[in-house]
Amino acid sequence: MTQTDVRAVGSGLGRIEGPAKVTGQAKYATEQDDVQDVAYVWPVPATIAKGTIRRIDDAPIRAMAQVLAVLTPDNAPHLQPAEDGELAVLQSRTVSYRGQFVAAVVAQTLEIAREAAERLQVEYDVEPHDVELTQDHPTLYKPDQVNPSFPTDTEQGDVDEALGAAANLVDHTYTTPALHNNPMEPHATLASWDGDELTLYDSNQGAYSAQQTLAKLFGLDPAVVHVVSQHVGGGFGSKGTPRANAVLAVMAARMVRRPVKLALHRHHMFAVVGYRTPTIQRIRLGADAEGRLSAISHDVVEQTSTVMEFAEQTALATRIMYAAPHRRTTHRLARLDIPTPRWMRAPGECPGMYALESAMDELAIECGLDPIELRIRNEPERDPESGKPWSSRSLVECLREGAQLFGWGDRDPRPGTRSDGDWLVGTGVAASTYPAYASPSTATARAAADGRFVVRIAAADIGTGARTALTQIAADALRVSTDFVRVEIGDSAFGQASLAGGSMGTASWGWAVTKACTELREKVERNGEVPVDGIEVQAETSAEIEARSGYKYQGFGAQFAEARVNIDTGEVRVPRLLGMFGVGRIINPRTARSQFIGGMTMGLSMALHEEGVLDLAFGDYVNHDLAEYHIAACADVTDIEAHWLDEHDERVNPMGSKGIGEIGIVGTAAAVANAVHHATAVRIRDLPIRLDKLLGRLPG
Amino acid sequence: MRPFQFVRADDAATAVQTVTANPKAKFLAGGTNLVDLMKLGVERPDLLVDLTRLPFDSVDVEADGTVRIGTNVRNSDLAAHPAVRNGLPLLSQALLAGASGQLRNMATVGGNLLQRTRCVYFQDVTKPCNKRQPGSGCPARQGDHRNLAILGASEACIATHPSDMAVALAALDARVAVSGPDGDRETPLAELHALPGEHPEQETTLRHGELITGIAVPPLAYAERSAYRKVRDRASYAFAVASVAAALDVEDGVVRDVRLAFGAVAPKPWRAHAAEDALRGRPATAASFRAAAEAELAAAEPLRDNAFKVPLITNVVVRTLSDLAGETS
Amino acid sequence: MQLHVNGRLHELALDNRTTLLDALREHLGLTGSKKGCDHGQCGACTVLVDGRRINSCLALAVTLDGVEIRTIEGLSDDGALHPVQQAFLDRDGFQCGYCTPGQICSAVGMLDEFDQGWPSAVTTGGQPAALDAGEVRERMSGNLCRCGAYMNIVPAILDVADAAAGRSSA
Ligand SMILES: Cc1cc2nc3c(=O)[nH]c(=O)nc-3n(C[C@H](O)[C@H](O)[C@H](O)COP(=O)(O)OP(=O)(O)OC[C@H]3O[C@@H](n4cnc5c(N)ncnc54)[C@H](O)[C@@H]3O)c2cc1C
Ligand code: SF4
Ligand code: FES
Numbered sequence A: 001m002t003q004t005d006v007r008a009v010g011s012g013l014g015r016i017e018g019p020a021k022v023t024g025q026a027k028y029a030t031e032q033d034d035v036q037d038v039a040y041v042w043p044v045p046a047t048i049a050k051g052t053i054r055r056i057d058d059a060p061i062r063a064m065a066q067v068l069a070v071l072t073p074d075n076a077p078h079l080q081p082a083e084d085g086e087l088a089v090l091q092s093r094t095v096s097y098r099g100q101f102v103a104a105v106v107a108q109t110l111e112i113a114r115e116a117a118e119r120l121q122v123e124y125d126v127e128p129h130d131v132e133l134t135q136d137h138p139t140l141y142k143p144d145q146v147n148p149s150f151p152t153d154t155e156q157g158d159v160d161e162a163l164g165a166a167a168n169l170v171d172h173t174y175t176t177p178a179l180h181n182n183p184m185e186p187h188a189t190l191a192s193w194d195g196d197e198l199t200l201y202d203s204n205q206g207a208y209s210a211q212q213t214l215a216k217l218f219g220l221d222p223a224v225v226h227v228v229s230q231h232v233g234g235g236f237g238s239k240g241t242p243r244a245n246a247v248l249a250v251m252a253a254r255m256v257r258r259p260v261k262l263a264l265h266r267h268h269m270f271a272v273v274g275y276r277t278p279t280i281q282r283i284r285l286g287a288d289a290e291g292r293l294s295a296i297s298h299d300v301v302e303q304t305s306t307v308m309e310f311a312e313q314t315a316l317a318t319r320i321m322y323a324a325p326h327r328r329t330t331h332r333l334a335r336l337d338i339p340t341p342r343w344m345r346a347p348g349e350c351p352g353m354y355a356l357e358s359a360m361d362e363l364a365i366e367c368g369l370d371p372i373e374l375r376i377r378n379e380p381e382r383d384p385e386s387g388k389p390w391s392s393r394s395l396v397e398c399l400r401e402g403a404q405l406f407g408w409g410d411r412d413p414r415p416g417t418r419s420d421g422d423w424l425v426g427t428g429v430a431a432s433t434y435p436a437y438a439s440p441s442t443a444t445a446r447a448a449a450d451g452r453f454v455v456r457i458a459a460a461d462i463g464t465g466a467r468t469a470l471t472q473i474a475a476d477a478l479r480v481s482t483d484f485v486r487v488e489i490g491d492s493a494f495g496q497a498s499l500a501g502g503s504m505g506t507a508s509w510g511w512a513v514t515k516a517c518t519e520l521r522e523k524v525e526r527n528g529e530v531p532v533d534g535i536e537v538q539a540e541t542s543a544e545i546e547a548r549s550g551y552k553y554q555g556f557g558a559q560f561a562e563a564r565v566n567i568d569t570g571e572v573r574v575p576r577l578l579g580m581f582g583v584g585r586i587i588n589p590r591t592a593r594s595q596f597i598g599g600m601t602m603g604l605s606m607a608l609h610e611e612g613v614l615d616l617a618f619g620d621y622v623n624h625d626l627a628e629y630h631i632a633a634c635a636d637v638t639d640i641e642a643h644w645l646d647e648h649d650e651r652v653n654p655m656g657s658k659g660i661g662e663i664g665i666v667g668t669a670a671a672v673a674n675a676v677h678h679a680t681a682v683r684i685r686d687l688p689i690r691l692d693k694l695l696g697r698l699p700g
Numbered sequence B: 001m002r003p004f005q006f007v008r009a010d011d012a013a014t015a016v017q018t019v020t021a022n023p024k025a026k027f028l029a030g031g032t033n034l035v036d037l038m039k040l041g042v043e044r045p046d047l048l049v050d051l052t053r054l055p056f057d058s059v060d061v062e063a064d065g066t067v068r069i070g071t072n073v074r075n076s077d078l079a080a081h082p083a084v085r086n087g088l089p090l091l092s093q094a095l096l097a098g099a100s101g102q103l104r105n106m107a108t109v110g111g112n113l114l115q116r117t118r119c120v121y122f123q124d125v126t127k128p129c130n131k132r133q134p135g136s137g138c139p140a141r142q143g144d145h146r147n148l149a150i151l152g153a154s155e156a157c158i159a160t161h162p163s164d165m166a167v168a169l170a171a172l173d174a175r176v177a178v179s180g181p182d183g184d185r186e187t188p189l190a191e192l193h194a195l196p197g198e199h200p201e202q203e204t205t206l207r208h209g210e211l212i213t214g215i216a217v218p219p220l221a222y223a224e225r226s227a228y229r230k231v232r233d234r235a236s237y238a239f240a241v242a243s244v245a246a247a248l249d250v251e252d253g254v255v256r257d258v259r260l261a262f263g264a265v266a267p268k269p270w271r272a273h274a275a276e277d278a279l280r281g282r283p284a285t286a287a288s289f290r291a292a293a294e295a296e297l298a299a300a301e302p303l304r305d306n307a308f309k310v311p312l313i314t315n316v317v318v319r320t321l322s323d324l325a326g327e328t329s
Numbered sequence C: 001m002q003l004h005v006n007g008r009l010h011e012l013a014l015d016n017r018t019t020l021l022d023a024l025r026e027h028l029g030l031t032g033s034k035k036g037c038d039h040g041q042c043g044a045c046t047v048l049v050d051g052r053r054i055n056s057c058l059a060l061a062v063t064l065d066g067v068e069i070r071t072i073e074g075l076s077d078d079g080a081l082h083p084v085q086q087a088f089l090d091r092d093g094f095q096c097g098y099c100t101p102g103q104i105c106s107a108v109g110m111l112d113e114f115d116q117g118w119p120s121a122v123t124t125g126g127q128p129a130a131l132d133a134g135e136v137r138e139r140m141s142g143n144l145c146r147c148g149a150y151m152n153i154v155p156a157i158l159d160v161a162d163a164a165a166g167r168s169s170a
């Protein structure tokens, strides 16, 4: 072996698939040119929010030239029951939300499939619907647990008494709107049957789990289902598990006995792929005269659908952020006739920390304290609820070092007093956090006689740079240069692996890759040389991950924002964002920086632009495209910096890395809202911060 | 999208004839609105007549200073043309504030004027809409209307006209050159778009088959002292939530003449005559500018979620005119 | 009909409804141009037509007889990357890569527009002597990136502009 002591982890290796991506050669789900004779599927969404399909007049559509099939609840294959109710596509005549798929057309060409789907007449028996989330919704109930398996409520001490006795009190309700993931590549599947074997080229965040889920759903042996996802055009949680597109594609391909492509239209995505629930969050903070918290209470109201329960863990971060003897968190759900909300980047932490960190800013003002100092005063020594020690926690350092870089030091705390021409100017800070999870994965490492290595793991690279980071991790474990290592991912055949979700991809896959490669290296060393047919080692990490306990594993960060608000129009601009993160070892500074900045950009977008506008009469998100649902454009992003501490955490996992995909979006919106308050003295407690909410309230 | 026949027009007369002869035929220019709406099923022509190879592709400045712009001049070329950029800054700015670099490379003058509302119900054929389906109702009134009209709307329809360019042209008193089955005519831009009244489906005064061949912008002595200010929810690549096109002529601190038009607040580019009348002869001060804006907006009928447009337009008028007054003094 | 793409002539029988984007992706196997919205709202489908950047999802293929179409696949020359492609690699100007071909084609078109002296919405006064970050941000706003790579895309494009102008940037 060509051994090297130069460590690849920590170097800014360029993306392995970079050249393929910039030349247009990288093949995303439906772009496989070796699959021939493909037909096209176009789904038909329900045009009512609640009711039953009375009749589908599919005869005229079937009669159209080049239409190959019309899938309806009457002829769709019967599926096995699934935990995920959204996968029961065309399994009944019940309509549970507007936009739910009620049929699909398969045709020779895309144009004809779309036309035919548009022409298909569906008659309904309509029932009255209820789509509006309110704080006192009559159907509010307490779910058994919140996503994925946290207690719904927690309570310690006597919160009400402590709040009653507090010298400084903040009691406000914050709301966040429905947010739509909107990965740039729509959810898409190319399904192809070869006899009884099914191959799916699918855009997802985990080929292995997609394989397992779909095999079960169709009553197939997973061995005959092959899911390939080489390149994925973003997911942000919405491709975490298969969505209706994959189910319809499999059905359609079987029915027409040809490969089919189904790429969702952007409109469909606002109904069927999940979104972040709107939230209504009441936060109460009680503190003594010095700003020491005595009580923290966070009560969350959010929505789920009638199809299945999804309970966002919105108050989760409040359980760990600050010390206080009296504390309570609750989650209540309204079951509405709306699409099922699902994961979106940092589910729980992202909306929850907007509320908590806005309230902390309000408390700082109440106490006459610098908001950084307030947070430092309430730093908990251990996880406040479980009492577990932190594997590492660097919030205070993040706040201090971030403040230094941002130039927080000479900040005048008075709100609404600075301007530059027509613009009011302010700065704000918020804390950030995200757990360091890990989930069991399998990796195979193979040494070839020529000194090269191939590592296989069913990881997904949704833009995170996973392929690149794993190459570095593998190279270090093998003690060779990355030039000798090829990492193959995105294939269900490579065995069980974590999703690209929960910011645990690199930790989970890296753990398995480290284990497999270390074992392989030892084996090769024992052997002395690699035989002609190579040496292969497979490793699996459940035992190691199960053994991980006793500590609370969590990343932290601090986000700083400068906001400018136009005195005439209320337009908000954010010329500067700075994030400082303590998230263990950074595997690849180049791609990590991109991830942090990407998360912060999405946080900026959430702060200023994003809102799914619900129409109460129709029950759908009416701004269902990228012209009406605004995400940050290039001109919205002026300067975003991401930095990190040199944090060493030997306890979290063998790489010492905590995960970086989500923490960047946590706290950004609060930092911006706090900066807007500092600029204008107007507190926006309802995202997004749009000009109409500021206009007329600005200091003259 | 429904199937359609496609022909390319080689001369204007044939184009007009072809469309006139078929009630379901449409002209196709840059396609950035028509193709979009065809995909949505909102437009269902059975014949498209491609105009883009017709020779209406130049910008000419006539002896009297009139600027003639062929309909096929792309929005990006028009914004960059020296006569427009230097002589008609408000028009150049309005064009550049619209859409994106790619779309401006496709969009034409006639297409831009005739683009249709962005009302979300209009764009969704599974919902009622009086404009799309007369008599079916207007869900926007109760539903999403944050970006719909406060001026000139009707019980039947509160849609806004989304164009930026047209707002600048309205302020400039542009005329539209039209070629129809009965020959050529010119109509003031102010009369091109119709207010909805009881017939929101009738958006323009053009007859079926009439072709816009270009526009003429008459000379305006103080056009160089003009500006277009667009307010939008995102820093770029977003339709206006309100916009103001203004040109100002001040002498000795007194407003000698003024042009004002508002965008994104009405079913058509909204020429603010009441405001102009209120300003002429008044001192060029923020107070008069505000009074003028208020005079125009007295007629505003804001709804639940778009009332903010009244103070917004007022403030933008004051700021834009104050800036222009500052430049002139 | 005939489509000239990346210097090659293709003879195609297409539905009148087929957009240039679908012609490229579904008929010519040129899947580098991406479909993010299909309605002119994202820029992922940006290609160059007679050198000018457009949204290929809103252009009907039948209208493009006789024009020169250049896609991401036609930018690199025999394996040598176009300077904009190289700059995107150097600056990590992408994550998932789905908006990337559109960003790159758009940047190529945009640099040419700037060279021709075209103004933008943020241009004040005369033509700026050099492209700056504010100009690039405005001119590139027709290309959305959900991964949020703008902070790297802008310097990548400035690198190319500066190199062409014989300046070096940080
Ligand atoms: C995402 C997006 C964002 C946008 N943002 C903005 C914005 O911020 N500001 C703005 O102003 N606009 C914006 N637009 C709209 C854009 O400016 C228009 O779509 C464009 O100007 C239309 O021009 P076109 O040549 O493409 O028209 P087409 O789509 O070809 O035609 C539009 C209509 O005009 C008719 N027509 C075209 N030419 C003629 C003619 N010569 N005579 C008679 N009838 C004719 C057509 O039959 C059709 O009904 C945006 C569009 C999109 C897709
Ligand atoms: S405002 Fe006009 S366009 Fe919109 S729904 Fe009402 S009638 Fe239709
Ligand atoms: S796919 Fe053409 S602009 Fe989005």
Ligand code: FES
Residues within 6 Å of the ligand: A184, A233, A234, A463, C093, C094, C095, C096, C097, C098, C099, C100, C144, C145, C146, C147, C148, C149
């Ligand atoms: S790189 Fe993913 S959308 Fe831009």
